[in-house]
Structures are given as structure tokens and as C-alpha cells.
Amino acid sequence: xxxxxxxxxxxxxxxxxxxxxxxxxxxxxxxxxxxxxxxxxxxxxxxxxxxxxxxxxxxxxxxxxxxxxxxxxxxxxxxxxxxxxxxxxxxxxxxxxxxxxxxxxxxxxxxxxxxxxxxxxxxxxxxxxxxxxxxxxxxxxxxxxxxxxxxxxxxxxxxxxxxxxxxxxxxxxxxx
Numbered sequence: 001x002x003x004x005x006x007x008x009x010x011x012x013x014x015x016x017x018x019x020x021x022x023x024x025x026x027x028x029x030x031x032x033x034x035x036x037x038x039x040x041x042x043x044x045x046x047x048x049x050x051x052x053x054x055x056x057x058x059x060x061x062x063x064x065x066x067x068x069x070x071x072x073x074x075x076x077x078x079x080x081x082x083x084x085x086x087x088x089x090x091x092x093x094x095x096x097x098x099x100x101x102x103x104x105x106x107x108x109x110x111x112x113x114x115x116x117x118x119x120x121x122x123x124x125x126x127x128x129x130x131x132x133x134x135x136x137x138x139x140x141x142x143x144x145x146x147x148x149x150x151x152x153x154x155x156x157x158x159x160x161x162x163x164x165x166x167x168x169x170x171x172x173x174x175x176x
Contacts, residue, residue: 025134026093026096026103026130026134027092027093027096029134029135029137030093030105030107030128030137031090031092031093031107033052033136033137033139034052034090034107034109034126034128034137034139035088035090036048036052037049037052037139038088038090038111040052041071042085042088044071044072044075046067046068046071046072049071050064050067050068052137052138052139053067053138053139053140054129054138054139054140054153054154055138056153056154057138057140057145057153057154060145060153078113081115081116082115082116083113083114083115084113084114084115085111085112085113085114086112086113086114086119087110087111087112087121088109088110088111088112089109089110089111090107090108090109091107091108091109091110092107092108093105093106093107093128094106094107095160096134097158097160097161099156099157099158099160100156100158101131102129102130102131102156103129103130103133103134104127104128104129104130104157104158104160104161105127105128105161106125106126106127106128106161106162106163106164107125107126107127107128107139108123108124108125109123109124109125109126109141110122110123110124116174117171117173117174118171118172118173118174119171119172119174120169120170120171120172121169121170121172122143122167122169122170123167123170124141124142124143124166124167125142125163125164126139126140126141126142127139127140127142127150127154127157127161127163128140129154140153140154142163142164142166143166146163146166147163150163
């Protein structure tokens with residue numbers, strides 16, 4: 001009896017450890033894929049960038065060609081005015097929830113752009129969604145798509161995903 005009890009406790013501990021490791025692995029996959037998406041954005045690599053976009057967001061933007069045209073235009077404008085990426089920081093994902101056959105979470109992020117007037121830091125969150133159990137993730141920037149718009153674009157967004165209010169960009173003037 002005592003051996004059976006120990007075996008049950010040991011099995012339960014292994015199960016809990018494996019479950020925690022799975023959540024940790026998902027968080028790592030989210031962060032790695034967010035960094036890959038960020039690198040693609042910085043390089044204006046549309047083909048890599050778009051694979052991290054939710055199909056509903058692509059459709060809302062007018063399709064891949066419209067999205068590419070907007071991305072190319074923004075990239076050209078940033079080059080014209082000397083805007084460069086200085087820092088791209090990805091935080092740790094919040095609690096990953098399972099809702100309507102998808103995994104969903106919030107992922108804090110911060111981007112600092114450098115320009116002639118100084119540096120501008122913008123903090124926001126991504127809504128991250130995986131349709132395949134955590135292997136691949138889509139990222140939706142809550143600064144671009146506000147909470148009210150997201151609910152219409154993504155009707156299957158879990159009510160447990162609470163999008164924080166937008167924060168104002170922070171400017172650090174250039175020294176000179």
C-alpha cells in the first residue's frame with residue numbers, strides 16, 4: 001500500500017513538472033518567434049513577417065498585397081527621415097489560455113526608434129494566438145489594432161485576454 005501511495009505521488013509530481021515544462025517551452029517558442037518577426041520587420045522582409053500575421057488581420061488590411069504595399073511605404077518613409085530601430089524588447093508572455101481550439105496570450109513588447117530629434121519608445125502588447133497547439137504563433141499588435149477593433153477582427157478572442165490600455169510613447173530628446 002505504501003509503495004502504491006509513493007508511486008502515485010511520484011507520478012503526480014512528474015505530471016505537474018511536465019505540464020510546467022510545456023508552458024515554459026511554449027513561452028520560449030512565443031519569444032523566439034516574436035524576435036524573428038521583429039527582425040523581419042526591421043529588414044522589411046515581408047515574406048517572413050507575414051507568416052506571423054493572423055489571417056483575419058491580413059484580410060482586414062486588404063490582403064497580402066495591400067499589407068506589403070503599406071509595409072514598403074512605411075519602410076521607405078522611415079529611411080527617408082532617418083528613423084532606425086534602436087531596441088526591440090520582448091517580455092514574458094502572460095498566462096496562456098486555451099479557447100475555441102486555440103492557445104492565446106498577451107505578450108508585452110517595447111520598441112525604441114532613433115531619429116534626429118531623439119529616441120521614441122513605444123510599449124504595447126501583442127495578442128498571440130496559436131492554432132496548432134503552440135508550434136506556430138500569430139502576433140497582433142494592440143497599438144495598431146485597438147481592443148474594440150480586435151474584438152470585431154478576432155471574434156474568437158478569449159474573454160480572459162484583457163488588453164491593457166494604450167500607453168503614450170516616451171521621447172528622449174537628442175543631445176546636442
